[in-house]
Amino acid sequence: MNGLPRTIAVLAAIVVGATSAAACGTDEPAPPIAWSPCPAEVVAEAAPTRLDCATVPVPLDHTAPASGEIEIMISRLAGPNPDKRRGVLLLNPGGPGGSGLAFPAFLVARGMPASVTDSYDVIGMDTRGIGHSARIECGFTGEGPYVGNLPPYAVDDAAVSARAEVVRGVAQQCADNDPDDRLRHISTADMARDLDAIRAALGEEKASFLGYSYGSALGAAYASMFPDRADRVVLDSIVGDTHLDRDGMRRYALGMEQTFPDFAAWAAERDDTYGLGRTPDEVRAAYLELADRLDREPVDGLTGAIFRGSVFAYLFNERQYPVLAGLWQSLRTGAEPPDTGEVPDLASFDNSWTVFLAVTCNDVDWPEEVRRYRDAVAEDRERYPLYGAAAANIIPCAYWPHEPAEPPVPVLADGPANILLVQNRRDVPTPHRGAELLREKFGDRARLVSVDAAGHGAYLLGENPCANDVTTAYLVDGTLPAADVSCPAS
Template sequence: MKEITKSAALIAAASGIVFGVLTPLSASAADASSALNWGACDGAGLDPRQECATLKVPMDYARPDGSTIDLALSRIPAEKPSARRGALLLIPGGPGGSSLDDPSGKGQKLPQAVRNTYDLIGYAPRGNAPSTTTSCGLEHRDLALTASRPWPAPDGSIDGNLATARRMASACARNGGELMRHISTVDNARDVDSIRAALGERKLSAWGVSYGTYVGAVYAQLFPGRTDRIVLDSNDNPDPVNPERAWVKITEVGVEDNFPEFAKWASTPGNPYRLADTAAEVRPLFLRLAARLDREPIPWPGANPEELNGNVLRQSMLNSLYDPDDYPALAQLILAAQHGTPLPAPQTLPDSVAQAMTAVGAATICNDAAWPRSTAVYEKGVAKSRAKYPLTAGMPRNALMCAAWPWQPKQPPVRITDRGPSNILLVQNERDVATPLSGALKMREALGRRTVMVTNDSTGHDAYLDNGTACGDATASRFLATGERPRRDVYCR
């Protein structure tokens, strides 16, 4: 899972669910589309064709006549009006991510036939600027990835992690406002349907990535008759009890799936960042260095925390395994730490950005499902994980701030099933650290006859038009442009 990474009473009936049954549309498509006034977008480097609008949605869909919040939307209209089919919503990852700039960005990587066919729609999910925002007002130290991803102490103790979880959860309760209680995957899925109605579309197509695959799957479960062509790319495990805990836990498997690829790259002759003569030597080299940094951290000015310790190295490893293009950054860091040369400049987010991403991520993960409160559950899980998966040192089974979250979920997680039209295509890389294949197969199993799956013999997160294969990209593009989908699951080399 990527780092913890998104409508008014007029269309509330189009988005609401009453005892699991969809209520009918309350207005015509033409009436709904009048809710949006498209104009110029703020920001630099955007495609001049991109337009922006603001949509009001209920803060709490159980109270559609209550307080509202703003959702920021963007679009680039279909490039061939005579071929236009509808709207393609770009559902971002995270939780905590935004797709507001994506019509100008990754949307332009879509082939011409797809851009001819759809208006490309981006949005900033609730809690993310410039939509109505929320923040936990966290201390600077708690914005470090090693705080939100709780790495145990070198001896395996989680006492410090539990203290951090309580401190961060208390800050969210104190500073987050009412919106903090109404950020969840179900809220996001209902926002998606509010966007659909406001666009004047009876059905919506979507390309969801990473956490966006779970939003897309929940949307397709709650509103099956309002889905057109759905591509879910880099798929989460839709665990019916605690999906987010399953995502974090499976990171230990994702690292094991991907580290051998880094090791092969880092031992290749001629590589200027070569770490060892053979791939087999890279893993013990990394583990020895992490253990040494546990004992003897190196100052790292500008980083958060301002030292390279064992857990910061482990987190840097996890970051780099998302994309093979980032392997050199990890190797450079390892070489500098080994040889005592200056560390590379730290890559950090501005505190304002980190505040928003952390708050939205925490709210989603903690509001979606109840996490264990027992310290013993986490202690046992961490000890077991450390023994079996030393590269991740127990972090994936540790206590996030959800262990101290002040609120209970409003409802249980949505159970993903095969009920609904067969109009979903899953695209998945075989080696993906954030959304491993083993978890994606759970999504495939849950959706059943509604989907087919393209598995790429490829490495990295974000498969379609990024780290996948030409075969996989062509299959997804053809489905979006024409509706043609393989009759059965396929494997792309």
């Protein structure tokens, strides 16, 4: 019965005023980029697709360029036909904290059309702080009470207070492991400035952008800070703003409520196989009953919080439903859980967990009063019974060692109409409401493609031909829909 405890920490990692931010971009000519073979692990991950890699120097502190530089590593899937090439398409896979060097190859494997790869040099990257780009780490080992950035479910006020002491220690640990003072300079605004530096280094007047999940926030920031340099912008699985704040994290619970019924219906149709319930209502009741029982009586270290977090994580993708049902069945029957694949060393997530915290905490001034989190947890426990008392729980940002260096990047509605928002209607960490909010903020600059599907990520990551066709047409031909689009289930 070790399947759920082993997988939750891994999946949790995969999972995440009117003052305007100064752009500080550049029109200065940059030295030619020197392309060379990518690091061995990127080559292996990208195979059989071949990518080239290079580094781009950027200021550690964009407000004080003379204070020193860091290097951002980028990758390139070069367009095969220069006559068809439009420009560059910058990618971000999300996180914050996800390495994106092999992401061009991943999208090719997921079916990125040749019309897109003919039109662009597709550019992946490790954004600042990640992997090969001035890597930062808090020293997380995967042991102890902090094993990922998904907040645990809090059964009562005492659980929130206990968690506050854990995350206070995490924030201090990050401060203690920052000898080069890089932590304070990992923010969405600085990453957007890095994107513009990469554009300039590539010799391009403009850059297109495709970002998923947190990448939607980064892309929204880039399109807002550099509206005249952003070409065609596609934002998928949308956070709702240029940053993740308390409201955005609390929307995890809304996403769980909206997505769980898809799994419940799937499991109910297979009750003879898994025995989780004959109807969706029975499956939901079984989830709540088991989680409550594990809160009171953990089994082999499996708590209700771990169970809830596991279900949350497995709902990211419909292809994971059989694994989730099998793990849940093993809890019910005591049978050996299904093989969930090789479990990596949790210490390997130190870098991604650290960057998630740095960006999330540096972008927004999070409240420090534990009472505010206790109140939110109590409210969302009732409003969203499946996961509300987790999503509203306190995180290390409450005690972060640095105040935000600048306000969050405001969404710029006054600019070119060049932003396509693509969003599944049922998405656990980024529910449809986030896309609606960003659509409202961008106004006439944007169009929204709403997809009748469940899962985290629509374009190429889902199976909906309508969403794929509309998005590809925009990237290749610049055909922004005249109005918002509703894609039926495929």
